[in-house]
Structures are given as C-alpha cells and as structure tokens.
Amino acid sequence: MTTTDRPGTTALPMPDLSGTFPGPFPTSPHADRIAEHVGRWLHRFPLLGPSDARHTLCDIVAHGVARTFPTAEPDGLFLCADLFLWLTAFDDTFGEATAAGSPARLVRRIQTCVHLLADGGPPDGADPFDEALQDLLVRLRTRATAAQYLRVTGCLRDVLFGMLWEAHHLAEPHHVTVRDYRAVRPHTVFVRTLVAMAEVVLRYELPDEARNSPAVRQPESAVADLAGVLNDLASYARESARGVPDSLNLVPLITREQHCDIPGAYAAASRLGEEYAATARHGIAALMTGDSAPLARHARALESIACSYAWHIDHARYRKG
C-alpha cells in the first residue's frame, strides 16, 4: 500500500477496476487527526529517522487507513494506523534486502516479537520496535475480544513468517512458484492483518460459522489476492523505473512460468487482478444483500479494504499526472 507513490506506475497497464471498485473512494473525516496522531506516535517510538521518508510514510499510512475504514471512530483508526506503520517500518528496516544478506539476523530480530506475541514479558534491551509492539498489543487487548486479539496476533506471526520467507527467496526466486507466492503474498502485503483488524476497528463480530463459510472466505481471499497484485504491479513499475526490477514480485514469476516477456506478464497479472476484483465484488455484493447485519458490515469492510489498495494506485497516478 505504501509503495506506489512514485513515478513510473502508469508505464505499464494497471487493472481496470472501473466496473468493480470505481473511485472516488470515501475517506474518513478524521484523516488529518490520524496523520497528527501517527506523527506523535512515531515521535514516542522512533522507528524511522527524522527524514522525508518518515513524513511520506506517515502521510500515506494516515490517508490509506482513512480510506480503509472511512466510517470508523478515531481510536480504532489510530490503533490501525500505528499497527500498519509498525509493520511497514519493520519490513523496511529489517526485511527485504537487509534480511536477504543475513536471514539469521532477521530470525533473531523476529524472536523478541514472537516472544511478545506469545505473551512473554518485556525483553532485555528492548528497542523502539519492541516497545512500540508492546504498546500496540496492550491497546489491542483492551479494545478487542479474546478471539479478535488472537486472530490479529496470529496474522502478525504470519506477516513475520512471510518476511522470513521473502528473505530466503530473494536470492533464489527460481524456487518460488506463482502458487507459492500467491499463498504468502496476502501476509506480506498486510491485507490479512487489515481484514482481522476490521472487526476490532469497527466493533462488530462475525458469527464463527459464517466466518468459516465459503461465502465469507471467498471474497476475503479475492480481496487479499487483489491487494497483492495491485501492490506488485505498482512496485514493479516503480522498481523498474529505478532500475532494480529483480525483487520477489509476481511479474517476473509469471515471465518464468509462462515463458513470456515483461509486458506480457504485466498484462497477465493485470487480468488476474481484474478477475480477483470481479470475484471480490460478487462475493461482497452477495454478503451485502443477505439478512445478516454483521455479514453486511464485514462486506462493507472488505469493500473499503479493497478500495484502499486501489486508492494507492490512483494516488500514484495522480502524483505522476
């Protein structure tokens, strides 16, 4: 979600979402308050240096979360924005290229996070990332039910595993199939965490039977897949423009599996994105027209989560234009 705000995004065809998730996307009236809040939170927990990158990240996260949950109250938005900021900063600081050089170092860094997620006490020599995570977990426990807390902390473990998975495969992407990548990508793009946070931020609870039904799981998966494709297409365009298009990304994986060139793979990925968007829209519409209030609420949350990922692309296009 934070990686498309760069020139070059429109050099290759993005998915056409005008029939499925058309803008303009609703945003929260509290967007500016979120931006102020994350600025303060980042001052308390200095996860990033006082640079332009920090300012840009705060701005994108705040306005992204304002579109993810446009109807939410401020406290829930603040918690979600801080969590998203933590994940992004953790990945930028310890994941990806940094981790590829020494996966063991990333394993050690993640260890204290796992300890905190497993209800362990504060680690010795806690750094701002540990302290910020403790703060997030305390606030999450206060706001969420026991099951919601466990669902979100399960997702956070999966994100951390996804970062490890990426670190091990950046140098050897030939081991990665498109199917493998699709399985891990919803974790590393944080969309599963956002879906789990929806109930916490918006204060509703899905009945368990519904949660495990195809009617809910299918649109959740489609939104998750859509988020991954959108982020990958935008990231690939951005990284190509910078001359470093070799990261783990759907586009080069498709070129290898389908023996096609980059524009062909890009077009194939865009079509995939359109298919995911259509499936998501279909499933969301079905949930909205049913007679269950929490399911309709969940459907609206899935819709706005999809919109927030689509918004980032529009945002990048806007900046380019």
Place this chain on the structure above:
Amino acid sequence: MTTTDRPGTTALPMPDLSGTFPGPFPTSPHADRIAEHVGRWLHRFPLLGPSDARHTLCDIVAHGVARTFPTAEPDGLFLCADLFLWLTAFDDTFGEATAAGSPARLVRRIQTCVHLLADGGPPDGADPFDEALQDLLVRLRTRATAAQYLRVTGCLRDVLFGMLWEAHHLAEPHHVTVRDYRAVRPHTVFVRTLVAMAEVVLRYELPDEARNSPAVRQPESAVADLAGVLNDLASYARESARGVPDSLNLVPLITREQHCDIPGAYAAASRLGEEYAATARHGIAALMTGDSAPLARHARALESIACSYAWHIDHARYRKG
C-alpha cells in the same frame, strides 16, 4: 519429552524433584487405547517409516500423553497424542540437523503449514504432513471454542518459528544467549502447545482476566521452563553418550556464559530446574487453594504437564536400570 528414553541419562545429576513433583505419576486408564489409536493414525498418515523408531515414538507419545492428562476422556487424548506425534515427527523429519543444512528448505516446508494454519485451502501436492495437519485442525476446530482454536494455532506457529530459529543457530550457537534460548525453548519443547491444549482436552475455559494475571502466567512460565531444562538435561546426556553433544542445548550455553566445565554447567542447569519446579509448585498450590473452579482445574493441568516431562526422565532411568 520423547528424547530421554536412552541410556546415559543418569550419568550426570538430574534435578531433584522429590519435593516438588514426586512420582509415581498418575496415568490415564486409556493409555493402551491411545497407543492403538496413534498406531492407526500413523498408518493413515505415514509420517514416519515402518521402523522401530516409529514404534518407540508411538509408545512414548501415548504413555506420555496418558500422564499429561490422566483424567481426560479418550477423544481429547487421541487429538492431543496425534498433535504431539505430528510435532515430533515434523521436527525429526524437517527440523534440527536436516534444517541446519538448508534453512530455506525448512522455510518452504513450513510455508504450507502456515497456509493451513491461516485457514488457507489444501495446498497442491499435499504430503502426509499436510494431510495430517488438516485432519488435526478440523478435529481441533470441532472440539475447541474459537479462542481456544486460535490459541493453539498461535502456539503451533510459534513452534514452527522455534524450529526455524534453531535451524539458523545450530551452526552458530555463539549468537545465542541463555536468555534468548530460554525464550524460545518453551515453544520447541512443545510445552506451550500442551498448556494451550489443556482447556481443549479437559473441556474448561479460563476467564480472560485470570489468564493474563501473574497468578496464572507465573506457574505457566515455570512449568514451561522446567520442561525445557528437563528435556535439555536428558538430551544432553543421551547425545554425549552418542558422542554428538554439539546440538543447541542449555548445558553448553551455560559453559560459555559462566566459563565453567560440563559437570559444572550440568549442575547449574539442574539447580535451575529445581528452582523452576519450586516456583511452579508454589504457583500451582496457590491456584488450587483459591475459590475458582477453572483456575483449580488449570492448576491440576499444569501439575500433570510438569509430571509428564518429569516422567520421561524416570522412564529413561528405569530403562537404564
């Protein structure tokens, strides 16, 4: 729990638990039925070859779980035994030395497990470990509440992370402090998973406030630490007898941090074990004498979990004598 059934265990001093967790340890009247069940389950999901090792593992897991939850009904015992067998077989097959040679391979193997734990559909080309895990998760979901399911699957993720952590550090134990090791060990010795399974197997539910209180967390941590020390002492003795004492283990970590020899480190670890046992017994007694039925039930479960780890040492001694 399954690693002490070998000669050599008594060559170095084990912790004296006669004042804290004295035997004989109660066992389930269903122990033989558990052994028959795991034999059948392992026939359905061939996680191990048809060897003596398989027979020994089934026997130890069945009789270990019979002591872990001596008052439980058969279905709960079967689920717990199968889960423990899966974890042990997974670790034996993909973890430890195998994984140290290629952590990336272990990451890929774990990926499909994470996918299943995160409610993903059946992976392509599922092997017996994937199929067995799916079976376990379906049975767990049927038996457990939503929060219990999430708590156990959170623990399973932590076990898998612990295996990755070990794989990355077997070749470079100098990066590992005793404190780091103590943080990870409760996951890799599966004791946190057993504690989470107690409510599922014995069908009770701790109130959330109590769960997060020091009165509960302290004896849980002490039992977890005790389990790790007992397993490490027994494993170290066994592996020394085999001439391969270089695995990641508390004993050599203590020699390095305290600049002492092996008998000195062994004695220090034994004392640590006695301290954990005393703390555990104290906390368990306090919970038992309170007026909360689920807390007293949880205390009895913690007691029998500690006994089951202690039992393995007695078992090994018995076999040696």
